[in-house]
Amino acid sequence: MARLFDRNIFIMLLAVMIGFITVTYFVADIVNQSKMDDLTTAHITEMESIEEMNINFTNSFLESSVLLDTAREYRAFGNYHFDLASLFFTSALSEQNASIMESYKNITIDNCTKAMPKYNISSLNFKTASSFFDNTKKYTEYGARLTMLRYNASKYLKYLTENITVINGSAALENVSDLMDLFNETMGMYGAEEGIYDGYEDEIDEYDIEGFDPNRES
16 A cells, blocks of 8 residues: 555655756746747847948948049149149249230239139038948958958857766756866957947948038138
8 A cells, every 4th residue: 555655655746846847947948939039029120220321321421422523623722723824923023014914923823822722622522431431441351350350259169069968967068177277268259349340330330421512611
Protein backbone atom coordinates (compact mmCIF):
# COMPACT_ATOMS: atom_id res chain seq x y z
CA MET A 1 0.00 0.00 0.00
CA ALA A 2 2.84 2.39 0.90
CA ARG A 3 4.59 1.57 -2.37
CA LEU A 4 1.39 2.31 -4.31
CA PHE A 5 1.04 5.61 -2.40
CA ASP A 6 4.67 6.55 -3.12
CA ARG A 7 4.21 5.61 -6.75
CA ASN A 8 1.08 7.76 -7.04
CA ILE A 9 2.85 10.72 -5.41
CA PHE A 10 5.79 10.26 -7.76
CA ILE A 11 3.49 10.17 -10.81
CA MET A 12 1.64 13.27 -9.54
CA LEU A 13 4.85 15.19 -8.88
CA LEU A 14 6.19 14.14 -12.27
CA ALA A 15 3.00 15.36 -13.93
CA VAL A 16 3.25 18.68 -12.07
CA MET A 17 6.87 19.07 -13.11
CA ILE A 18 6.08 18.27 -16.73
CA GLY A 19 3.18 20.69 -16.61
CA PHE A 20 5.36 23.39 -15.07
CA ILE A 21 8.10 22.87 -17.65
CA THR A 22 5.54 22.91 -20.46
CA VAL A 23 3.90 26.09 -19.19
CA THR A 24 7.29 27.70 -18.65
CA TYR A 25 8.31 26.77 -22.18
CA PHE A 26 5.14 28.19 -23.70
CA VAL A 27 5.38 31.36 -21.60
CA ALA A 28 9.00 31.80 -22.65
CA ASP A 29 8.02 31.07 -26.24
CA ILE A 30 5.24 33.68 -26.08
CA VAL A 31 7.63 36.23 -24.57
CA ASN A 32 10.27 35.52 -27.20
CA GLN A 33 7.67 35.68 -29.96
CA SER A 34 6.52 39.03 -28.62
CA LYS A 35 10.10 40.29 -28.59
CA MET A 36 10.60 39.00 -32.13
CA ASP A 37 7.45 40.80 -33.25
CA ASP A 38 8.69 44.00 -31.61
CA LEU A 39 12.06 43.65 -33.35
CA THR A 40 10.39 43.01 -36.70
CA THR A 41 8.17 46.07 -36.27
CA ALA A 42 11.16 48.20 -35.22
CA HIS A 43 13.19 47.11 -38.24
CA ILE A 44 10.30 47.65 -40.65
CA THR A 45 9.99 51.17 -39.25
CA GLU A 46 13.74 51.65 -39.62
CA MET A 47 13.66 50.49 -43.25
CA GLU A 48 10.78 52.85 -44.02
CA SER A 49 12.71 55.67 -42.36
CA ILE A 50 15.82 54.80 -44.40
CA GLU A 51 13.78 54.83 -47.61
CA GLU A 52 12.38 58.25 -46.76
CA MET A 53 15.83 59.55 -45.84
CA ASN A 54 17.29 58.20 -49.07
CA ILE A 55 14.87 60.43 -50.96
CA ASN A 56 15.77 63.44 -48.81
CA PHE A 57 19.47 62.59 -49.03
CA THR A 58 19.40 62.28 -52.83
CA ASN A 59 17.39 65.47 -53.28
CA SER A 60 19.63 67.44 -50.93
CA PHE A 61 22.77 66.02 -52.53
CA LEU A 62 21.58 67.00 -56.00
CA GLU A 63 20.55 70.45 -54.81
CA SER A 64 23.93 70.93 -53.12
CA SER A 65 25.56 70.06 -56.46
CA VAL A 66 23.42 72.77 -58.02
CA LEU A 67 24.66 75.19 -55.35
CA LEU A 68 28.23 74.29 -56.25
CA ASP A 69 27.58 74.96 -59.93
CA THR A 70 25.87 78.23 -59.02
CA ALA A 71 28.87 79.23 -56.90
CA ARG A 72 31.20 78.69 -59.86
CA GLU A 73 28.91 80.64 -62.18
CA TYR A 74 28.69 83.67 -59.87
CA ARG A 75 32.44 83.54 -59.36
CA ALA A 76 32.87 83.66 -63.14
CA PHE A 77 30.53 86.67 -63.33
CA GLY A 78 32.52 88.33 -60.56
CA ASN A 79 35.78 87.63 -62.38
CA TYR A 80 34.40 89.17 -65.56
CA HIS A 81 33.51 92.44 -63.81
CA PHE A 82 36.76 92.41 -61.80
CA ASP A 83 38.89 91.96 -64.92
CA LEU A 84 37.04 94.82 -66.61
CA ALA A 85 37.57 96.98 -63.55
CA SER A 86 41.29 96.14 -63.55
CA LEU A 87 41.58 96.94 -67.24
CA PHE A 88 39.94 100.37 -66.92
CA PHE A 89 41.83 101.09 -63.69
CA THR A 90 45.11 100.62 -65.56
CA SER A 91 43.76 102.70 -68.43
CA ALA A 92 42.70 105.50 -66.07
CA LEU A 93 46.18 105.64 -64.55
CA SER A 94 47.79 106.08 -67.95
CA GLU A 95 45.19 108.47 -69.38
CA GLN A 96 46.15 112.17 -69.72
CA ASN A 97 42.75 113.42 -70.78
CA ALA A 98 40.82 114.30 -67.58
CA SER A 99 37.40 113.65 -69.12
CA ILE A 100 38.36 110.23 -70.47
CA MET A 101 40.13 109.38 -67.20
CA GLU A 102 36.95 110.21 -65.27
CA SER A 103 34.98 107.94 -67.60
CA TYR A 104 37.46 105.09 -67.01
CA LYS A 105 37.22 105.67 -63.26
CA ASN A 106 33.43 105.44 -63.38
CA ILE A 107 33.58 102.22 -65.42
CA THR A 108 36.07 100.76 -62.93
CA ILE A 109 33.95 101.68 -59.92
CA ASP A 110 30.80 100.37 -61.65
CA ASN A 111 32.39 97.00 -62.41
CA CYS A 112 33.79 96.68 -58.86
CA THR A 113 30.31 97.42 -57.55
CA LYS A 114 28.89 94.66 -59.79
CA ALA A 115 31.67 92.18 -58.96
CA MET A 116 31.37 92.35 -55.18
CA PRO A 117 27.82 90.94 -54.77
CA LYS A 118 28.60 88.21 -57.32
CA TYR A 119 31.58 87.14 -55.22
CA ASN A 120 29.46 87.31 -52.07
CA ILE A 121 26.79 85.04 -53.56
CA SER A 122 29.47 82.69 -54.85
CA SER A 123 31.08 82.47 -51.40
CA LEU A 124 27.75 81.73 -49.70
CA ASN A 125 27.00 78.98 -52.20
CA PHE A 126 30.47 77.45 -51.84
CA LYS A 127 30.17 77.46 -48.03
CA THR A 128 26.69 75.93 -48.05
CA ALA A 129 27.68 73.20 -50.50
CA SER A 130 30.90 72.56 -48.57
CA SER A 131 29.03 72.16 -45.29
CA PHE A 132 26.69 69.61 -46.77
CA PHE A 133 29.40 67.64 -48.55
CA ASP A 134 31.47 67.61 -45.34
CA ASN A 135 28.55 66.20 -43.33
CA THR A 136 27.91 63.65 -46.06
CA LYS A 137 31.55 62.51 -45.96
CA LYS A 138 31.53 62.17 -42.17
CA TYR A 139 28.15 60.39 -42.27
CA THR A 140 29.43 57.77 -44.71
CA GLU A 141 32.67 57.33 -42.75
CA TYR A 142 30.81 56.69 -39.49
CA GLY A 143 28.41 54.40 -41.33
CA ALA A 144 31.33 52.27 -42.50
CA ARG A 145 32.82 52.18 -38.99
CA LEU A 146 29.48 51.20 -37.42
CA THR A 147 29.04 48.43 -39.96
CA MET A 148 32.41 46.89 -39.11
CA LEU A 149 31.79 47.23 -35.37
CA ARG A 150 28.55 45.26 -35.81
CA TYR A 151 30.45 42.75 -37.96
CA ASN A 152 32.92 42.20 -35.12
CA ALA A 153 30.10 42.07 -32.55
CA SER A 154 28.33 39.41 -34.66
CA LYS A 155 31.57 37.40 -34.82
CA TYR A 156 32.08 37.55 -31.04
CA LEU A 157 28.44 36.71 -30.38
CA LYS A 158 28.74 33.69 -32.67
CA TYR A 159 31.83 32.47 -30.79
CA LEU A 160 30.11 33.05 -27.44
CA THR A 161 27.06 31.09 -28.57
CA GLU A 162 29.26 28.21 -29.69
CA ASN A 163 30.65 28.07 -26.14
CA ILE A 164 27.28 27.80 -24.35
CA THR A 165 27.22 24.55 -22.40
CA VAL A 166 25.22 22.90 -19.60
CA ILE A 167 26.76 23.08 -16.13
CA ASN A 168 24.86 21.62 -13.16
CA GLY A 169 21.66 21.51 -15.15
CA SER A 170 21.81 25.12 -16.35
CA ALA A 171 23.09 26.81 -19.47
CA ALA A 172 26.34 28.67 -18.89
CA LEU A 173 29.41 30.08 -20.61
CA GLU A 174 32.75 28.59 -19.70
CA ASN A 175 36.25 30.08 -20.11
CA VAL A 176 35.17 32.93 -22.37
CA SER A 177 35.82 35.99 -20.18
CA ASP A 178 38.23 37.52 -22.72
CA LEU A 179 35.75 36.95 -25.52
CA MET A 180 32.94 38.48 -23.47
CA ASP A 181 35.14 41.52 -22.77
CA LEU A 182 35.75 41.96 -26.49
CA PHE A 183 32.03 41.71 -27.20
CA ASN A 184 31.09 44.22 -24.50
CA GLU A 185 33.86 46.60 -25.56
CA THR A 186 32.72 46.44 -29.19
CA MET A 187 29.09 47.07 -28.25
CA GLY A 188 30.19 50.03 -26.11
CA MET A 189 32.10 51.52 -29.02
CA TYR A 190 29.12 50.92 -31.27
CA GLY A 191 26.77 52.73 -28.91
CA ALA A 192 29.10 55.72 -28.62
CA GLU A 193 29.63 56.13 -32.36
CA GLU A 194 26.00 55.41 -33.23
CA GLY A 195 25.02 58.66 -31.51
CA ILE A 196 27.45 60.61 -33.71
CA TYR A 197 26.21 58.78 -36.82
CA ASP A 198 22.57 59.55 -35.95
CA GLY A 199 23.51 63.20 -35.44
CA TYR A 200 24.90 63.49 -38.98
CA GLU A 201 21.89 61.60 -40.29
CA ASP A 202 19.54 64.10 -38.63
CA GLU A 203 21.52 67.02 -40.03
CA ILE A 204 21.31 65.61 -43.54
CA ASP A 205 17.65 64.64 -43.16
CA GLU A 206 16.66 68.04 -41.79
CA TYR A 207 19.02 70.10 -43.98
CA ASP A 208 16.93 73.01 -45.18
CA ILE A 209 18.74 73.71 -48.40
CA GLU A 210 15.58 75.31 -49.83
CA GLY A 211 15.85 77.99 -47.17
CA PHE A 212 19.08 79.21 -48.72
CA ASP A 213 18.58 81.75 -51.52
CA PRO A 214 21.49 81.40 -53.99
CA ASN A 215 20.50 84.70 -55.62
CA ARG A 216 20.55 86.74 -52.42
CA GLU A 217 22.80 89.77 -52.71
CA SER A 218 24.08 91.82 -49.81
